Amino acid sequence: MRILCLCLGWLMVALAIAGVFLPLLPTTPFLLLAAGLFARSSPRFEHWLLNHPLFGDTLRRWRENGAISTRAKSTSVALIVASYALFVLFGSPSAMLAAIVATVMIFPVLFILSRPGG
Template identity: 55%
Template sequence: MATEAPADPPTPRRLHAALRLGWLALGFLFVALGVIGALLPLMPTTIFLILATGCFARSSPRLEAWLLDHPRFGPTLRAWRRDRAIPRRAKMLACSGIAGGYALFLLTAAPRWPLAVAVAAIMAGCALYIVTRRTAR
């Protein structure tokens, strides 16, 4: 019985190409989630686009530039990259969305108090993170 020779280990070039494709696929996933977030009021948009920009920075400079130059989202993404800052309006919208999402959760899910407190703590932590970032100029 003949034994098969073991497969050659991946070359650095093939490994690099696979990683690049992985980053690219992840970037497209985050863009899709960001688009959904732009359409649905309770789902965030900007965080997914920030993540997509980071993924594209590792895989496609052209797509990274496209996001950074986008007329609607580009200024926010550039402010985050440059200063780790969030515009005041975006902070207000994000915190309002968090509060609205929690209210909707309470009304529709009618959770028992331990779950309600746990979700409130997580959402309050997210809002606190947003509020404590620098405000973009």
């Protein structure tokens, strides 16, 4: 089980790195999964990830109290709103489809806004 968690942890790190370059692939959720998998398989890699100069602060803040930085919150919500606006402007969806997409998109926004800042 330890080896499986270790391999999955590195897969999540690889997906997170790809997410830095691919706009539709998120980075942070994969890093959170990697940290959890490394916690079960390799304290050394968990320590490396939690102390990483770029990602460590975000991961520690989430682990300690489920916090999302104010900057990350505002950026995330702004991108979700912009995505919806582009969908409506250029996709010309029916009113029903636009309402369904808006309903689906509101849930991540509410979750993001409900997290403590930091």
